[in-house]
Amino acid sequence: MSKKLVAGNWKLNGSLDANARLLSALAALPGVEMAVCVPYPYLAQAGSALQGIGLGAQNVSEYTSGAYTGEVSASMLAEFGCSYTIVGHSERRALFAESDAVVGRKVLAAQAAGLVPIVCVGETLAEREAGQVMSVVGRQLEAVLDVTGADAMARIVVAYEPVWAIGSGLSATAAQVGDVHGGLRSWLRAHDVDADGVRILYGGSVKPENADELFAVKDVDGGLIGGASLVAEDFMAICRAAMVKQN
Ligand code: PEP
Numbered sequence: 001m002s003k004k005l006v007a008g009n010w011k012l013n014g015s016l017d018a019n020a021r022l023l024s025a026l027a028a029l030p031g032v033e034m035a036v037c038v039p040y041p042y043l044a045q046a047g048s049a050l051q052g053i054g055l056g057a058q059n060v061s062e063y064t065s066g067a068y069t070g071e072v073s074a075s076m077l078a079e080f081g082c083s084y085t086i087v088g089h090s091e092r093r094a095l096f097a098e099s100d101a102v103v104g105r106k107v108l109a110a111q112a113a114g115l116v117p118i119v120c121v122g123e124t125l126a127e128r129e130a131g132q133v134m135s136v137v138g139r140q141l142e143a144v145l146d147v148t149g150a151d152a153m154a155r156i157v158v159a160y161e162p163v164w165a166i167g168s169g170l171s172a173t174a175a176q177v178g179d180v181h182g183g184l185r186s187w188l189r190a191h192d193v194d195a196d197g198v199r200i201l202y203g204g205s206v207k208p209e210n211a212d213e214l215f216a217v218k219d220v221d222g223g224l225i226g227g228a229s230l231v232a233e234d235f236m237a238i239c240r241a242a243m244v245k246q247n
Pocket of ligand 1: 009011161165166167168169203204205206224225226227228
């Protein structure tokens with residue numbers, strides 16, 4: 001596997017002033033690929049401030065153009081220098097009713113414009129307690145595979161984000177993460193996807209204090225970082241933890 005990827009997800013946070021301070025404190029590190037996924041209006045600001053750090057969006061339209069008020073297409077994101085977009089974050093699935101099928105179409109749209117989709121999958125606590133983790137993440141991946149096919153699926157990034165761990169301060173344990181990441185890699189392999197080339201990130205309450213342990217887990221190829229990506233010192237510490245842990 002290549003370098004680990006650590007991507008920040010700023011969510012609905014920021015202002016021109018706060019962003020300027022945060023962006024000026026980020027610096028590319030050798031041995032780790034870094035990216036930040038910012039709200040749409042800040043793409044230009046972040047794109048011109050970042051040096052050697054990738055730019056991403058947090059969502060993308062499944063449509064390319066037309067009468068879709070409020071939507072932002074993948075080619076628009078590419079024009080603003082994005083190389084990544086998050087697709088299917090659990091907040092979008094839960095709060096904005098994004099179905100598995102919509103997520104699949106968004107992945108297709110992102111790839112068609114040359115973006116790398118960071119596809120989020122993960123179970124709720126009730127699903128975990130019902131023993132449904134692999135069936136849930138498998139169903140979410142299947143919807144992507146249905147539209148991309150196995151070759152293009154090998155060019156996505158998968159982010160395993162247990163819903164109960166996002167923003168809760170309670171990360172999944174290293175053992176839980178190892179089980180699911182191994183399961184995801186096996187799922188990809190079983191569906192004829194070149195699984196060794198697919199980065200599988202972990203997301204859910206990653207902080208400087210647990211990053212070392214999580215990044216040391218087999219099949220963890222980096223992280224998707226929410227809250228901690230808004231604090232430059234914490235995001236840089238997490239990126240440094242990824243730098244020294246190559247699988
Ligand atoms: C996320 O929003 O993708 C996320 C992982 O959030 P947090 O790190 O705050 O749990």
